[in-house]
Amino acid sequence: xxxxxxxxxxxxxxxxxxxxxxxxxxxxxxxxxxxxxxxxxxxxxxxxxxxxxxxxxxxxxxxxxxxxxxxxxxxxxxxxxxxxxxxxxxxxxxxxxxxxxxxxxxxxxxxxxxxxxxxxxxxxxxxxxxxxxxxxxxxxxxxxxxxxxxxxxxxxxxxxxxxxxxxxxxxxxxxxxxxxxxxxxxxxxxxxxxxxxxxxxxxxxxxxxxxxxxxxxxxxxxxxxxxxxxxxxxxxxxxxxxxxxxxxxxxxxxxxxxxxxxxxxxxxxxxxxxxxxxxxxxxxxxxxxxxxxxxxxxxxxxxxxxxxxxxxxxxxxxxxxxxxxxxxxxxxxxxxxxxxxxxxxxxxxxxxxxxxxxxxxxxxxxxxxxxxxxxxxxxx
Amino acid sequence: xxxxxxxxxxxxxxxxxxxxxxxxxxxxxxxxxxxxxxxxxxxxxxxxxxxxxxxxxxxxxxxxxxxxxxxxxxxxxxxxxxxxxxxxxxxxxxxxxxxxxxxxxxxxxxxxxxxxxxxxxxxxxxxxxxxxxxxxxxxxxxxxxxxxxxxxxxxxxxxxxxxxxxxxxxxxxxxxxxxxxxxxxxxxxxxxxx
Amino acid sequence: xxxxxxxxxxxxxxxxxxxxxxxxxxxxxxxxxxxxxxxxxxxxxxxxxxxxxxxxxxxxxxxxxxxxxxxxxxxxxxxxxxxxxxxxxxxxxxxxxxxxxxxxxxxxxxxxxxxxxxxxxxxxxxxxxxxxxxxxxxxxxxxxxxxxxxxxxxxxxxxxxxxx
Numbered sequence: 001x002x003x004x005x006x007x008x009x010x011x012x013x014x015x016x017x018x019x020x021x022x023x024x025x026x027x028x029x030x031x032x033x034x035x036x037x038x039x040x041x042x043x044x045x046x047x048x049x050x051x052x053x054x055x056x057x058x059x060x061x062x063x064x065x066x067x068x069x070x071x072x073x074x075x076x077x078x079x080x081x082x083x084x085x086x087x088x089x090x091x092x093x094x095x096x097x098x099x100x101x102x103x104x105x106x107x108x109x110x111x112x113x114x115x116x117x118x119x120x121x122x123x124x125x126x127x128x129x130x131x132x133x134x135x136x137x138x139x140x141x142x143x144x145x146x147x148x149x150x151x152x153x154x155x156x157x158x159x160x161x162x163x164x165x166x167x168x169x170x171x172x173x174x175x176x177x178x179x180x181x182x183x184x185x186x187x188x189x190x191x192x193x194x195x196x197x198x199x200x201x202x203x204x205x206x207x208x209x210x211x212x213x214x215x216x217x218x219x220x221x222x223x224x225x226x227x228x229x230x231x232x233x234x235x236x237x238x239x240x241x242x243x244x245x246x247x248x249x250x251x252x253x254x255x256x257x258x259x260x261x262x263x264x265x266x267x268x269x270x271x272x273x274x275x276x277x278x279x280x281x282x283x284x285x286x287x288x289x290x291x292x293x294x295x296x297x298x299x300x301x302x303x304x305x306x307x308x309x310x311x312x313x314x315x316x317x318x319x320x321x322x323x324x325x326x327x328x329x330x331x332x333x334x335x336x337x338x339x340x341x342x343x344x345x346x347x348x349x350x351x352x353x354x355x356x357x358x359x360x361x362x363x364x365x366x367x368x369x370x371x372x373x374x375x376x377x378x379x380x
Numbered sequence: 381x382x383x384x385x386x387x388x389x390x391x392x393x394x395x396x397x398x399x400x401x402x403x404x405x406x407x408x409x410x411x412x413x414x415x416x417x418x419x420x421x422x423x424x425x426x427x428x429x430x431x432x433x434x435x436x437x438x439x440x441x442x443x444x445x446x447x448x449x450x451x452x453x454x455x456x457x458x459x460x461x462x463x464x465x466x467x468x469x470x471x472x473x474x475x476x477x478x479x480x481x482x483x484x485x486x487x488x489x490x491x492x493x494x495x496x497x498x499x500x501x502x503x504x505x506x507x508x509x510x511x512x513x514x515x516x517x518x519x520x521x522x523x524x525x526x527x528x529x530x531x532x533x534x535x536x537x538x539x540x541x542x543x544x545x546x547x548x549x550x551x552x553x554x555x556x557x558x559x560x561x562x563x564x565x566x567x568x569x570x571x572x573x574x
Numbered sequence: 575x576x577x578x579x580x581x582x583x584x585x586x587x588x589x590x591x592x593x594x595x596x597x598x599x600x601x602x603x604x605x606x607x608x609x610x611x612x613x614x615x616x617x618x619x620x621x622x623x624x625x626x627x628x629x630x631x632x633x634x635x636x637x638x639x640x641x642x643x644x645x646x647x648x649x650x651x652x653x654x655x656x657x658x659x660x661x662x663x664x665x666x667x668x669x670x671x672x673x674x675x676x677x678x679x680x681x682x683x684x685x686x687x688x689x690x691x692x693x694x695x696x697x698x699x700x701x702x703x704x705x706x707x708x709x710x711x712x713x714x715x716x717x718x719x720x721x722x723x724x725x726x727x728x729x730x731x732x733x734x735x736x737x738x
Contacts, residue, residue, distance in 0.1 A: 022655065022658055023606075023607075023608055023639075023658060023662055024637075025607050025637040029609070029610070029611075029614070030610050030649075030655060050654050051610075051652070051654050051655045051658070052610060052611055052649070052650065052652065052655070053652055053654070053691060054611075054650050054652065054685050054689060054692065055685060055688060055689045055690055055691065055692065058688050058689075058690065059684075059685065059688045059689075062687075062688050063688075070684070071684065074611070074612055074684070077611065077612035077615060078615065121615070136622070137622060137623050140618070140619060140622040140623065140624065141622075141623060141624070143619075144619070144622075144624045147619075157616070157619075157710075157712065158612060158615060158616065158710055159612065159709060159710065375611070376611055376612060
């Protein structure tokens with residue numbers, strides 16, 4: 001009997017053109033991929049972004065500086081505090097002011113708590129993409145606690161508008177610090193659960209280890225930053241190398257991918273770096289709470305009508321997704337001349353046309369989930 | 381290394397195309413001739429003391445009399461950063477592509493072409509990335525006028541305008557009804573009095 | 575319901591049959607997974623253990639619009655996305671309902687003034703049943719909106735004849 005493959009060599013085959021998205025359960029938002037596949041293996045991939053293009057930069061050209069801060073929340077809506085901070089730091093650089101000590105510590109606490117929340121959503125939705133329902137419930141259980149802490153401070157669950165140019169909007173309410181410490185203890189206690197459910201799960205490892213490995217040269221060339229870059233082996237973290245806020249006074253490790261379950265730079269590494277960063281963020285918040293000074297929360301040098309002198313400023317901050325920067329050009333008036341936003345997910349996504357050919361269609365889902373993209377900032 | 385030192389290093393290497401070093405305001409930057417841009421980027425990337433291996437951001441900024449393209453570079457190895465800028469013509473802004481040196485510029489340049497309208501010579505695939513095909517105009521330019529509709533899809537709040545028109549008509553009808561009732565009522569009063 | 579739709583007289587036991595059909599429909603609304611922007615995260619949070627959509631019967635989010643009867647438009651709809659929303663709406667079988675969630679779905683949201691490619695309110699392209707304001711609306715607000723859809727369904731006359 002002839003083997004199966006020999007029977008069908010004279011059958012003509014054709015490549016299939018598949019449009020994945022924009023409504024798709026596993027593309028993390030309204031992302032559209034146009035894929036040419038020969039059977040199950042991809043031969044060509046193109047990305048069609050712009051389904052969530054909301055003209056943020058045009059809005060930035062038409063509103064005053066404090067009026068633009070709420071719009072920064074909606075860029076990377078899972079880490080609003082980080083985006084608020086990036087914009088406020090750029091404008092503060094233009095004005096030449098610095099937030100007071102207490103405000104800097106509070107800002108660090110909020111930014112790191114938001115990092116934990118964002119990584120938890122990444123963990124939960126990645127597991128959903130791979131096919132596991134339970135980790136998502138575990139992730140949102142912790143996230144609800146963080147969101148409740150944020151709500152006690154600034155009144156909002158997701159779009160905070162908490163950072164002011166020159167400091168923060170509100171001080172910490174009574175009892176917040178004790179609640180936060182309790183949360184940190186619980187988060188540390190529950191972290192090994194995630195490993196038992198997902199990280200060491202054989203099915204998860206088979207689907208993510210050695211899949212879509214990205215080398216360090218490719219990652220740097222395509223503008224990758226953040227956990228994705230560190231998972232490819234590059235030891236670079238803006239918090240340590242270009243310090244801002246109070247990171248130079250704090251003690252934390254920078255986690256890089258080591259290829260524990262496969263090769264350095266595969267999907268499992270990118271996932272694992274995020275899990276390790278959750279623990280590092282817990283460590284940072286504990287240090288900030290222990291050393292929180294008293295004082296003002298807003299600097300008095302910033303007037304009500306903010307009119308920075310003519311000039312440009314670009315400040316880089318470490319978002320949970322990568323490097324976020326706001327390039328603000330001022331012409332001396334109360335409205336910025338240009339606000340250009342550097343979004344990490346935009347760059348992280350640009351490697352898709354290079355990496356995807358050669359993978360199978362099911363691996364596309366594993367790859368996109370490991371990038372942890374948020375379409376709000378890809379499309380701006 | 382500080383930006384001034386980086387500029388001196390480039391001058392010492394004999395790199396052509398460096399126009400001037402602007403100390404500020406706020407962020408110092410190196411002004412580069414558009415034609416020599418790719419050379420400058422390669423030297424910045426390959427030189428042992430400079431090693432600018434990542435292009436963080438590429439922005440197109442429209443001014444009244446010119447366009448500017450600003451490049452923010454970062455070195456993950458030596459932990460320093462620099463800003464390059466090129467000044468472009470106001471009527472037909474065009475600059476050689478940076479994607480031969482930094483592949484990440486591919487998508488940034490597509491975005492700048494889409495929104496600001498700067499053309500990048502040598503780009504492998506310069507087409508719109510955010511706005512749909514068939515969109516006319518470059519929205520980030522200062523003289524852009526918002527369209528009212530695009531291929532049949534309304535871009536103004538048509539439903540709200542209809543609803544407001546209905547409300548207005550309903551109010552006018554109610555006012556007319558009340559006025560005619562009053563007229564009828566006063567008429568009868570008059571008769572009763574009379 | 576095909577042959578029986580609005581055929582039976584509006585009296586006695588038939589009214590009860592109507593109530594039963596309405597109760598069955600409102601207790602098992604299946605939404606389609608259609609999160610566009612930030613409101614999608616609040617929709618996910620509403621579906622999770624803390625606020626729990628499953629107790630309303632709405633926990634089954636279907637990926638295919640042909641298997642769903644509720645579309646929660648959560649996020650800003652722009653020109654590129656508008657034909658997609660319309661096509662998804664047309665693919666859903668009757669009876670279907672639409673919730674416009676968040677300020678962007680209701681009337682363009684914070685981008686209504688300077689957004690050059692934003693649809694100013696999703697009701698310009700598809701008919702909407704319930705509007706839930708907020709940016710983003712709290713999960714409790716979304717649950718309120720869903721309960722209003724349930725109220726709307728409760729009042730429908732499916733089997734009995736509608737009186738003019």
